Amino acid sequence: MITDATSILPVLVFDSEHTWEDLQTLAEPHLDNDGLSRLKRALEKTAETVFIERHYIDKDYRDTFSSYHSKKFHTADARCIRLHFFNCNVTKKILSTPDNAKTKGYLDHSDGYLGYSVIRPTRPNSIGRTLLQPQSRPEVAGWLSLCTETVTVQGTILKVTGFPFISQDGDATVCAHATLWMLMRYFSNRYSIYPEIYPVQIGNLTRDYSVGRMLPAPGLYMWQMAEALRLEKFASMIYSKREFKDSFEHLMYTYIESGIPIIASFKTHVVVLFGHQSNYNITNPYDSDSPFVFSSSFCHALVGNDDNGVPYQLLRMSSDKLTENGCELMRGSQSQHSMSDIQDFVVPLPEKVFLTAENARKLITTILNDKIFGYAKHSNKLLKEKSIILRLFLTTGKSLKKEIHNRKQMGHKKVSKAYRELPLPHFIWVCELSLPDLYPENVLGEVIWDATRNPYEPNGFLAVHYPEKLIVDWGSALNHAPSFREFELDNSTEYPIFEHNLKEILQ
Amino acid sequence: MSQNLELQLSGQSKAFVTKKEYQEFTERFQKEVKSELDKQQKARLRSEDRAKRHLLSE
Numbered sequence: 421m422i423t424d425a426t427s428i429l430p431v432l433v434f435d436s437e438h439t440w441e442d443l444q445t446l447a448e449p450h451l452d453n454d455g456l457s458r459l460k461r462a463l464e465k466t467a468e469t470v471f472i473e474r475h476y477i478d479k480d481y482r483d484t485f486s487s488y489h490s491k492k493f494h495t496a497d498a499r500c501i502r503l504h505f506f507n508c509n510v511t512k513k514i515l516s517t518p519d520n521a522k523t524k525g526y527l528d529h530s531d532g533y534l535g536y537s538v539i540r541p542t543r544p545n546s547i548g549r550t551l552l553q554p555q556s557r558p559e560v561a562g563w564l565s566l567c568t569e570t571v572t573v574q575g576t577i578l579k580v581t582g583f584p585f586i587s588q589d590g591d592a593t594v595c596a597h598a599t600l601w602m603l604m605r606y607f608s609n610r611y612s613i614y615p616e617i618y619p620v621q622i623g624n625l626t627r628d629y630s631v632g633r634m635l636p637a638p639g640l641y642m643w644q645m646a647e648a649l650r651l652e653k654f655a656s657m658i659y660s661k662r663e664f665k666d667s668f669e670h671l672m673y674t675y676i677e678s679g680i681p682i683i684a685s686f687k688t689h690v691v692v693l694f695g696h697q698s699n700y701n702i703t704n705p706y707d708s709d710s711p712f713v714f715s716s717s718f719c720h721a722l723v724g725n726d727d728n729g730v731p732y733q734l735l736r737m738s739s740d741k742l743t744e745n746g747c748e749l750m751r752g753s754q755s756q757h758s759m760s761d762i763q764d765f766v767v768p769l770p771e772k773v774f775l776t777a778e779n780a781r782k783l784i785t786t787i788l789n790d791k792i793f794g795y796a797k798h799s800n801k802l803l804k805e806k807s808i809i810l811r812l813f814l815t816t817g818k819s820l821k822k823e824i825h826n827r828k829q830m831g832h833k834k835v836s837k838a839y840r841e842l843p844l845p846h847f848i849w850v851c852e853l854s855l856p857d858l859y860p861e862n863v864l865g866e867v868i869w870d871a872t873r874n875p876y877e878p879n880g881f882l883a884v885h886y887p888e889k890l891i892v893d894w895g896s897a898l899n900h901a902p903s904f905r906e907f908e909l910d911n912s913t914e915y916p917i918f919e920h921n922l923k924e925i926l927q
Numbered sequence: 928m929s930q931n932l933e934l935q936l937s938g939q940s941k942a943f944v945t946k947k948e949y950q951e952f953t954e955r956f957q958k959e960v961k962s963e964l965d966k967q968q969k970a971r972l973r974s975e976d977r978a979k980r981h982l983l984s985e
Contacts, residue, residue, distance in 0.1 A: 596983045639984025643975060660974035690983040728985075764978060778967045786959050792944060792952050834936055841934055875964050878956035891943060894934050904943035905934055 422446070423512065429574060432470045433509055440464065443503075446472045450501045450539040455546035458587075459503070459537060461748060462730040466534060466556045469506040471515070471573060476502040478538045480549045480601070483618035484592040488635050489542070497541040500548060504573055505556065508532035515576050526570065526577035529553045535580040536571060545587040545727075549605075551580050552731050554925045559747040560732040561927035562723050564695035565679050567609035581923075583681075583694050584609070585731040586619075593619045595690050596640035598727035600648055602692045603681050603768065607654075614653060625651045642685055646766045654768035657776060661763055667778060669737065669759055673716035674777040675767045678814035679921030684724070684735075684765040686757060691750060693735065693765075695723030695922065700860050705807075712785060715811040715859070722759065726750045735759055772872055773814060773847045779875035780849040781812060784867050787881055788851075795853075799886035801864065802853065809859045811852040811917065814871060817844025819920045828915040831864065834907050835890050842882065843897045847871035852917060853886070862914035870896070887912050 422438060423431040430446050432438060444456045451459075478500040489496045510532060527533050535552035542548075551569050554560050568581045584605040588598040600622045607614040623634055625648035632638065640648075642658065649656040661668045673696060675682050681694035698718040705717035721734045735750045736758045750757040769776075775783075787793050788810075795802045802808055821840060829836035849871050852863040865885040873880035879902045884891045888909055895903025944952065 594984050639982050642978035642981040642983060645983070646975075646978065657971065658974045658978045659971070660977045662977065663970035663974045685981060685983055688983060689985045764974060764981060766978075776967070776971075779964060782960055782963045782967070786956060790952065790956065792948060837936055838934060841936075876957065876961070878953045878960075892934065898932060902949065906943040907936060 428474050429512065430472045430474075431510075431512055432472065434468055434470075443470055443472070447501050447503065447539055450497070450541045450546055452543065452546050454544065455539060458547055458730050462552065462732075463505055463534065463556055465558055466507045467505040468508055469510045469532075471504040471506075471510075473502040473504065473573060476500045476538065478502070478540070478548055480586065480618055481538065481540045481542075483620050484589060487620040488592040500541070501539040502536055503539060504536045504571075504578065505534040505552070506532040507534055507556070512574075515573060526579050528579040529555060529581065533578050533580060535582055536578075540589065542589040542591070544590050547585075547587040550585040550731060551582045552585070553580060553582050554732055557730075557732050557747070558927065560723065560734075561925055562695050562697035562721075563677075563922040563924050564723055564732075565606065565676070565681055565921070566923050567606050569609055583692075583725060583731065585725045585727070587727045591636050593623070594637050594639050595727055596645055597622050597637060599683055599690045599692050599725075600640075600645055602725050602727070603683060604649075604652060606681060606694070607768070617652065622648060642690075642764055642766065645683060645690070649766065649768045653771060655771050655773065656766050656768050658766050659764060664778070667781070668762075669719075670714055670716040670781075671777050672722065672759070672762070672765055673719050674781075674812050675814075676722065677715070677811070677921065678777075680767055680769065680814070682765045682767045684762045686752060686761050686763065689726075689728070689752065691724050691726040691735070693722045693724035695925075697721040697723065697734065698860070711806065711808050712788070713807050713809050713856075714781075715809060718860075724750065735762075770847060772845075775849060775869070775871045775873055775875055775880070777812065777814075777849075780814075780851070780869055780871075783875060783880065784812065784849070784851045784869060785810075787867060787884065788853075793881075793884055793891065795886055798884075798889040798891075799865075801887045802855075805855055807856055809854040809856065811854065811859075811863070812849065813918070813921060814847060814849055815918065815921060816846055817848055818846075820844065820848065820850065820868075820918070823918055823920050826916065827918070828913060830885070831887070831915040832890075832909045832912040834909060835885055835912075838890060838892055838907065839883070842892060842894075844868075844882065845870050845872050848882070850918065854914075854917075858914050860917060863917050864912075864914050 421433040534556040537550040538548035540548040608616040626644040646656040705713045733750045849869040851867045853865040854863040864887045868883040870880045890907040892905045
């Protein structure tokens with residue numbers, strides 16, 4: 421059914437007589453065949469109603485239009501079309517007098533809102549700023565970094581939670597700009613410390629590190645992308661697969677598990693990765709001489725946005741490790757990509773994270789094996805196990821404390837009380853300790869390491885928590901010389917894993 | 928902030944390591960991690976160098 425086809429806000433409800441092809445008619449001339457195909461691939465399983473918001477002025481397109489498109493002899497339209505998707509039958513009347521909007525003040529995914537997509541008049545890629553709920557793609561499941569935006573349609577407030585997506589326009593922006601935009605928009609949506617930034621501004625961040633013209637955009641080198649992030653308050657780090665052969669995939673996973681999306685490059689293309697899918701039933705991670713099995717071993721795919729595709733695509737760990745579930749995979753021009761095709765990645769670390777993931781891994785495993793502080797001395801429960809699962813991630817001291825009450829007092833009331841009292845730095849590395857029959861739901865302890873420490877300092881750990889013992893460096897916590905306190909823990913229990921960094925999306 | 932504050936927990940905390948044990952720990956720890964940390968630092972520098980030649984334009 422189509423309502424008000426010639427108005428400023430027509431509504432399309434998919435039924436036996438009206439299909440996605442009608443959407444192209446209603447959104448012409450902006451929506452081209454490629455754009456329609458992408459929207460259909462992304463949303464055809466869930467979208468039932470589409471609001472077509474004509475004459476929409478989009479801040480990101482206006483940025484490229486003012487700096488580039490308006491200077492062309494054949495000038496594109498300055499305005500866009502914005503499409504709003506719902507997974508149920510929504511009329512204009514429901515939108516203008518929604519019951520839920522009366523009580524909550526807005527409509528969101530619980531009311532059927534799936535998100536929006538701005539359609540630009542650009543060719544070859546018309547899909548502009550887009551934010552869709554991951555639930556709009558039912559085949560996408562896993563743990564994802566997400567942010568929330570609020571938009572309005574004719575005065576009604578709509579809320580959507582997802583990961584930002586935009587396609588390159590091939591003129592003012594290419595894949596490198598689109599990927600930086602997606603990453604930076606996630607951060608500016610989620611954390612007020614990061615400013616909102618627009619596509620041409622992103623290119624201009626590399627102005628002092630470029631040779632030749634800036635527009636049309638010729639592409640960016642990987643180090644220019646890292647530099648652009650540095651200029652926007654990130655302490656970006658670059659990792660090359662050739663230099664981190666054995667730990668490359670573990671490092672990507674660890675940063676993603678920390679809620680920090682990464683920029684990953686293939687031979688000539690770049691994407692943003694912000695989530696993971698894991699299979700905890702595989703047995704091969706345990707076939708190792710080391711008792712330590714990192715949670716990254718269970719990861720079989722990363723979730724990301726490729727600006728040449730649709731939001732929420734999978735990047736498989738390797739071609740033989742994923743059961744097909746209908747989710748769209750990242751593709752190169754010739755074939756499907758896998759994680760083995762990634763050549764390097766950039767992680768935009770927060771400014772106050774001085775200790776990197778590879779440093780933290782080495783330091784924490786060394787402490788766990790130490791003859792004074794290690795588990796062999798303090799934990800019979802862990803010592804008798806063949807495998808100990810380690811889950812390493814970065815978080816804030818504030819987040820750790822906020823989650824204590826949701827995590828069964830961290831297995832023992834003494835631990836809960838000690839952690840609440842312990843002064844913590846802004847950022848900490850946490851390495852949770854678990855066992856195969858408890859993971860991924862529960863853990864038995866953790867090591868907490870100060871992320872602002874120099875890696876060569878041996879006393880960077882603030883707490884080591886085993887099922888039977890808690891060791892706290894109370895001296896370092898008070899900015900004094902190390903002074904350790906040891907507490908016996910009787911009858912401690914397992915407790916839930918830390919979940920604050922990522923949101924679990926169920927299939 | 929030089930007050931002698933204490934962690935307020937029921938049950939006692941014990942002095943956990945002697946000065947000598949702690950000294951031995953720091954030496955042992957630094958020896959254990961140094962070569963790996965050095966290797967990681969060099970790998971990061973070489974990664975930055977490689978990134979200067981990696982153009983992304985598709």
